[in-house]
Amino acid sequence: MRSYFVPKPPDEPVTDVRPQHADIHRHAVHRAQLVFLALNAVPFAVGVVLSCAAELAEAPVYGRLTLGLGWGILQLGVFAGSVWWYENRAMRVCDHIERHLMSGASGVPLRPTSPGR
């Protein structure tokens, strides 16, 4: 589990750490969104190509199952997996940092909760 709160040495002046955390939060959100987009965009693009090329889409894969049908099932599987991953990632990382930012901004002391919660 990664901590985003690094203790400062006692002789170092106290600075506002919120901008740094805001950057980390933005970066974490963007990275998760990019991975989610890429995971779904690639199979989608292949699906579009298949639907443009009739011979390719009609190519038999197993019995009457064609490449076009099989790819659609794969797309749905990848989508379900990526939604699960994205939600999990957002809850574990992004929401955790956002909660810290908000509690820091409102002056409420940070609770020692696990990021998994």
Add this chain to the structure above:
Amino acid sequence: MTWYLLSSSGHDPIGSAARGPVLIAFFVFIGLALLWVLTLATHDDHPEELYIADRSLSPVFNGFAMAGEHISVLTLFATTGAIALFGYDGYASAVDSVIALGLLLLLAQKIRNSGRYTLGDLFSLRASGAAPRIAAAVVTLAVTLPMLVLQLRAGGIIAAMLIGMSTDAAQVLCTVLMGGLVVCFAAVADFKGTSRIHVVKVVITLVTLAVLTVLSLRKFSWDAGSLLSAAVDKSVAPEDYLGPGLWAHISSLVPLNMISDHLVQILGTVAMPHLILRIAASRSGRSARRSMSIAAGLTGAYFLLMIAAGFAAAAVVGGWGIGMVDANGQASPILLASDVLPNGSATRAALITVVACVAFLVVLTTVTSVVFAAAVSLAHDVFARADGPRTTTRQVRVLRLAIVALGVMGLTLSAAAHRYSLEFLAIFSMSVAASCVAPVVVYSFFWKGFNRRGLVWSVYGGLLLCTVLTMFSPTMSGSAYALMPGAEFNWYPFRSPGLVSVPAAFLLGWLGSRNPGRGPVHAERRVEQGVS
């Protein structure tokens, strides 16, 4: 082949023996549903409580309700029918509908954090004044009114089939009666009450589709391969059934047609006004995102079962049998329910009844959602701003009046256009959402340079292109499925205008925002939390 399909006859799939019990159970269900509706009727006169349940819906509840929004007449009946009749094309459309939820998942938190709940609100993120709100109201009506007409008509066709009268007069009568009931419901309901019915609908629909799939697989000795083989062999065009292009109704430029359809399906699904209202009803941005994740899972399961039911309908009933009842295959779930079990069995009557009840619930909820979103847009974006802040009671009264007016308009159009092929309405509605809403939402959230001029250019440019290109597309003339099959002015070769209108709307938005113009550009509004 096409002409044969279009000559729908008075085919009676239920049979006179089963009709009595089916109708009694169906009417009892309608009575109970409406009683429940009356208990959910609200007298609350606070607009936000009425429009978005005071942003109080929990992630799980709103996730189920969001999945319910995707179980519409168009997906359950039209897409199932498209899979049964046109194979791969219907299947690809169903897959796209699921994938589109991914975009909505990414946008949900931003939309909720912006605090806005109508298209007018979202359009005002980077542009001030009345113009964005009026543009939003125009777009909302252009998206929702065709949807309303289609949903009401589909409900009428299914109700007429249940009573065993598939004549035009009976279908119009059923459309008006059923639509009237649904509009009455919409006029007294609030957002939370509608959400509850959505949740119940999701559960019943998933179970019903699962039962239909299991029974179909049992008929083919639990062999999915045999089921698919039978679907291909009994389809209207076995050679082309598992390849792209059968649904486009034209043989030229199939690849570009498919790209256009994918574009419209993905962006159009994301940009529907009633979905934006639903996202705004979440407690927070995180809650909205979690709702969307839950909805994505449930909707994925629903579309998977629906795809199975579509192929099962083709395998059990056959493409010709489905096309005889309705040229677009909208009756395929009920036909599957009536043919998957042997004639005369009580289980068969029960199954048909359950599917009919699901159909009623789907019509009830989707029509309510669509008309409610349009009415909220009119009440909130147009009337509430027209002459300053009105009293909340008056806003609510305007909402109720708008619901009734839109319902009556939808019913009138639906009854008047009953004899015609209305495929172009669905394409137009989705294309407007994809061309006029999606670019504005994307620019508003991700580009700080987007301004009022860019918004106006993008929205009205997209709308104009959608209207003109749809007018001259094969869905209006020159094909057997067109509104005017006898005429030929289809110089635009694609089924949907998306291939041109979507990039053009994005380009116009960019050009408008970059162009300094002669007059002063309205000051950009400071964007809210979660937007910048």
